[in-house]
Amino acid sequence: MKRKPIIALAWLCLCLVFGAALMQGSGGLLWQMEPALAKLLLLEYRLPAAVMAVLAGASLALSGLFMQNVFRNPLAGPFVLGISSGASLGIALVVLAGAGLPFAFSGAPIKALAAIGGALLMLMLNVVVYGRLKSTVALLIFGILAGHFVSAIVESLQYMASGADIRNFLLWGMGNLQVAGWVPHFMIGLVLLASWYTGQRVHGAMDVYQLGDDYARSLGLNLNGYRKSLMWLTALMAGCVTAWCGPLSFVGLVVPHLARMLLGTALHRYLITGTALLGALFMLTAHLISLLPLSNTELPVNVICSILGAPLVMLLLLRNKNLLLE
Amino acid sequence: MAFLEELGLANTIVAVDQTAFISSPALLRRIQEGLVASVKPGASLDVERVLSMQPDAVFYYEGAGGEDPSFSLLKKNGIKLIPVNNYKEQHPLGRAEWIRFVGRIFGIASQADSLFDAVARSYEDQKNMADQQPLRPTVFCNAPFSGVWDQPQGGNYMAMLIKDAGGVYLWAETSGSGTISLQPEAVLLKAQNADIWINCNDYTERRQLLSEDPRLSRFKAFSQGRVFAANAVKREGGANPFWELGVVRPDLVLHDLRQIFSAAGDTLSMYFYRKLR
Numbered sequence: 001m002k003r004k005p006i007i008a009l010a011w012l013c014l015c016l017v018f019g020a021a022l023m024q025g026s027g028g029l030l031w032q033m034e035p036a037l038a039k040l041l042l043l044e045y046r047l048p049a050a051v052m053a054v055l056a057g058a059s060l061a062l063s064g065l066f067m068q069n070v071f072r073n074p075l076a077g078p079f080v081l082g083i084s085s086g087a088s089l090g091i092a093l094v095v096l097a098g099a100g101l102p103f104a105f106s107g108a109p110i111k112a113l114a115a116i117g118g119a120l121l122m123l124m125l126n127v128v129v130y131g132r133l134k135s136t137v138a139l140l141i142f143g144i145l146a147g148h149f150v151s152a153i154v155e156s157l158q159y160m161a162s163g164a165d166i167r168n169f170l171l172w173g174m175g176n177l178q179v180a181g182w183v184p185h186f187m188i189g190l191v192l193l194a195s196w197y198t199g200q201r202v203h204g205a206m207d208v209y210q211l212g213d214d215y216a217r218s219l220g221l222n223l224n225g226y227r228k229s230l231m232w233l234t235a236l237m238a239g240c241v242t243a244w245c246g247p248l249s250f251v252g253l254v255v256p257h258l259a260r261m262l263l264g265t266a267l268h269r270y271l272i273t274g275t276a277l278l279g280a281l282f283m284l285t286a287h288l289i290s291l292l293p294l295s296n297t298e299l300p301v302n303v304i305c306s307i308l309g310a311p312l313v314m315l316l317l318l319r320n321k322n323l324l325l326e
Numbered sequence: 327m328a329f330l331e332e333l334g335l336a337n338t339i340v341a342v343d344q345t346a347f348i349s350s351p352a353l354l355r356r357i358q359e360g361l362v363a364s365v366k367p368g369a370s371l372d373v374e375r376v377l378s379m380q381p382d383a384v385f386y387y388e389g390a391g392g393e394d395p396s397f398s399l400l401k402k403n404g405i406k407l408i409p410v411n412n413y414k415e416q417h418p419l420g421r422a423e424w425i426r427f428v429g430r431i432f433g434i435a436s437q438a439d440s441l442f443d444a445v446a447r448s449y450e451d452q453k454n455m456a457d458q459q460p461l462r463p464t465v466f467c468n469a470p471f472s473g474v475w476d477q478p479q480g481g482n483y484m485a486m487l488i489k490d491a492g493g494v495y496l497w498a499e500t501s502g503s504g505t506i507s508l509q510p511e512a513v514l515l516k517a518q519n520a521d522i523w524i525n526c527n528d529y530t531e532r533r534q535l536l537s538e539d540p541r542l543s544r545f546k547a548f549s550q551g552r553v554f555a556a557n558a559v560k561r562e563g564g565a566n567p568f569w570e571l572g573v574v575r576p577d578l579v580l581h582d583l584r585q586i587f588s589a590a591g592d593t594l595s596m597y598f599y600r601k602l603r
Binding site: 027171180 | 541
């Protein structure tokens with residue numbers, strides 16, 4: 001199948017799922033409501049959630065593509081650098097350790113800043129480590145170890161926190177696309193646009209880099225700067241999404257593979273837009289499924305991401321036994 | 327602990343889970359004097375510390391996870407383990423009535439009975455006054471967090487308190503005694519035109535709620551300034567007498583809610599609640 005019909009089909013599906021996510025909600029179907037109420041729900045609840053699903057899905061998928069490229073590892077994702085753990089630490093410090101602090105130190109803006117700060121702190125550590133060791137394998141190991149270290153701190157905070165605070169922290173971890181206001185959407189959108197644009201500018205370098213350091217260097221690619229740029233963009237995308245939506249899993253890992261499989265190419269010229277598009281579709285579908293149960297409660301979106309994502313990874317591994325050797 | 331304090335037995339307490347969660351003035355004094363220790367700083371009991379203190383008995387709540395594995399060690403060392411499961415009671419007076427049980431353990435049954443009877447009478451008086459109020463405001467509870475908004479189910483003690491205080495609780499028809507987790511959209515649909523919003527206990531000002539979620543201004547209760555929190559007295563670490571004294575004295579909680587639900591209510595004389603600024 002050619003690429004253009006695939007891309008067109010993905011756009012069509014995205015539009016259809018987006019429309020369905022606007023129509024369906026815990027309050028019922030939009031056209032069955034009074035016009036004033038329908039307008040309120042549409043503009044202030046359903047539209048922000050659907051737009052956030054698109055932005056978060058596209059951001060995480062694109063950051064997964066970047067990380068798989070930087071590490072030349074098909075199982076790398078946006079959180080491999082410990083970025084998710086860093087954001088979790090920021091949130092845990094506010095929600096668990098900050099219980100009882102005045103509101104000025106524990107409100108939503110502080111939580112978002114703490115999560116972004118935690119993610120950036122982990123990124124800085126990664127940049128320092130990479131600067132000293134100049135090895136992506138060492139960086140990968142460092143990211144995993146740092147993630148465990150930070151998780152241990154978070155678990156200690158959980159151990160000492162009250163039941164209500166632990167519940168709030170767990171709720172954050174389950175993922176949430178119902179983010180109020182448009183400021184988070186604007187910030188995530190801006191970072192996504194900058195990342196997509198950068199990706200389009202360096203798609204050739206991404207292809208060359210895949211062929212090995214020596215080959216890329218012989219073609220004049222500044223490996224150090226190239227890796228740092230993609231790592232910064234990944235941390236910003238994953239950090240911002242995690243700050244507001246929680247640690248959404250599997251999107252960054254599975255969607256780049258789906259894009260390669262569906263588009264039938266490894267050329268980043270096509271993969272960058274295709275991955276972002278499929279990431280948006282994946283997250284929007286997860287959001288729509290989470291709305292479907294016929295009750296007022298909504299299944300956590302992270303649960304749906306895992307239910308959709310884990311079998312897809314297994315399927316990919318079964319279909320392509322060489323995936324781990326790529 | 328509130329039961330012991332109400333019975334004048336605060337001086338028998340030598341340890342609590344975490345001193346940070348204590349709001350009782352009598353117990354706080356003892357904590358400051360170093361007479362009360364924290365023995366459960368995390369999820370597990372510090373058994374060694376408890377054993378070294380050699381208490382006669384340990385009062386505890388029976389959680390869903392079953393008995394704490396460390397309890398067998400306490401039993402072997404002759405320490406009595408006494409479950410106080412008042413939180414499982416659905417009626418506020420049922421929760422308070424456990425003072426009789428505690429009183430009997432300390433051999434002061436008649437004192438405990440008379441204290442409970444006084445609370446029950448006071449509760450009934452408040453309820454009767456609420457019955458005579460012409461207004462029946464619609465009420466909803468709590469605040470959203472991370473896309474989830476909990477409301478007490480119809481059999482929850484809070485639903486009972488709202489009903490007895492003369493309010494019409496919007497989720498009264500739901501079955502169960504716990505809470506129901508809802509989407510903010512579902513709460514908006516049902517409570518947008520509700521008269522009163524209570525238990526925003528993490529907030530002291532309405533603008534704080536708005537900074538969390540600007541859409542909350544769409545609620546009539548918010549725009550009319552009828553948002554209340556049970557945090558009139560709150561210690562720095564988060565301890566709140568609503569969760570201690572409020573359990574033993576539901577009549578005082580009912581008094582506050584009756585004041586809130588009455589249009590002419592004097593919100594200045596409340597024990598636990600305050601209006602968000």
